[in-house]
Amino acid sequence: MALFQQLPFFNPTVPFNRPIHGGLLEGIIVTVCGRVSPHSSRFQVDLMHGSDIVLHFNPRYEGGSEYVVHNTCHYGHWGSEERKYETPFPRAQTFALQILVTQETYKISTNGKPFFEYKHRMPFSHVDSICIGGMVELSLVAFQYPAPHYAAPPGCFMVPYKRIFCGGVHPGKIFIIQGFFNPGGNRMEISLRHKTGIAFHCSVCFDENVVECNSYEDGKWENGEKSQVALLKREEPMQVTIFSSCDHYKVFVNGEQTHTYSHRFTKLEEIDVLEVSGDVELTFVQP
Template identity: 70%
Template sequence: MALYQQLPFFNPSVPFTRLIQGGLKDGMSITVCGRVLSDANRFQMDLKYGSDIALHFNPRYDGGSGYVMHNTYQNGGWGSEERKYETPFPKGQLFALQILVTLGSYKISTNGKPFSEYKHRMPFSWVDRIHMSGKVELSLVAFQYLAPHQPLGSFTVPYKSIIHGGLQLGKVIIIQGFINPQANRVGFSLRHKTGIAFDYSARFDENVVLCNNYEEGNWGKEQQSDLVPFKRGEPLQVTIFCSRHYYEVFVNGEQTHNYSHRVTKLEKIDVLEVSGDVQLTFVQP
């Protein structure tokens, strides 16, 4: 199955509404990254068709303890609420929300951990828009297919994960966390069996970013640029989008680098590694 190739949305304003090109399909994943405002009372994510809402995901902070309400709005009325009395998105903190579409339900994960499951009350194939509103800032909204039963794992560094099925056009890799205050280096690598297709190294001790590949025991021609997008002690979000000719790298929502494919058999590239002075909070390999 070819990966979904709608480009991610970076740093969109809220309220946010966009068409989902081609609509929802079994196996599609929607990933939303952002930050809950410190004065939040609620925010919501809706998957919509016309005036109907197939999935209304609504974290609320009323009464201090907080909960998440799930529901469907159809034919002019709300259905029965499904509540989970848990607050996976603390106020003022970064979050990653992931909705996986399956034939029977929406499987919802928060910050890389399973959170809830909401069974379909209307056909998911009707859904053609996503809507976000409320007391939240968004940094990224991305759409793609994920490998079935892809394990979530832990986010300890050094981090290593299999990219099931290898890279394909349209693949979106998301890395989110915090750069250590005394960081010297942070690195991301896309590897295959015999080498490194793409090595991205942010070097604070040299104030540069180096991009390269490693094949047959030798490094290729190095690409060097200033260390503009990275700051010690601050949040980090790196998105690597696999386009037809390049790895397009976005740091904190800004496109910073294009790196041409030197290994053209993308399906052979099946390992993501993260290393260096960073604390990870979410990774979507």
């Protein structure tokens, strides 16, 4: 199975240890979303080759000092640490970590903002698994091979949110939307658009706990498809993930699959706009 066809992992238990089918290639993005435990002392995300740790990403919360350690462990011997004295992931808060593999470095982004670049000490092509451990809760681990001209997502997620992306939609494409319902808010809407219509529209209704999916073509809405979702809570973060396969979209809300929606607009390469609107405050978006 090719890496970009691999389904994401939702709400996996920690410690998490999975092979990476096909290994790492230049341009692949590893996405890890979760929540740091309130009393966490540390957690780590490791890209592995056998027992070697090719990339060690290790936020620490010890002795009143909060920082992140980056390192490599080869044949049981650690290299020199590269530390950044900043905490991108405060305790008890949700986070989104992205690792973009480039020819020279791993470009690490946290909550949509560039955080660190780590130069390769071992070939990234050797990586064959990912391990995550420590005091952290996971909501999503995903792998994506993006289209050319990938650009890191902006750090500002104002609503209504609109983002043009290159390369269209392809099998393995993942969209991640994280945020909170505003006080008294009731609805969030997500649209994947092309020049003349909306290929996929997803509406999450708070009061009714319903997700409705539809398409807008030739100036009119088609027949919608509704499904129930587990109880949503305004005081808790919400994560909507849309995963595109060859013939349908899979919709997950807080890790629960709510819908499988067959492609009605099949020219996926022409879809190039992501929009998010409604009664929400966004904390992270991956187009």
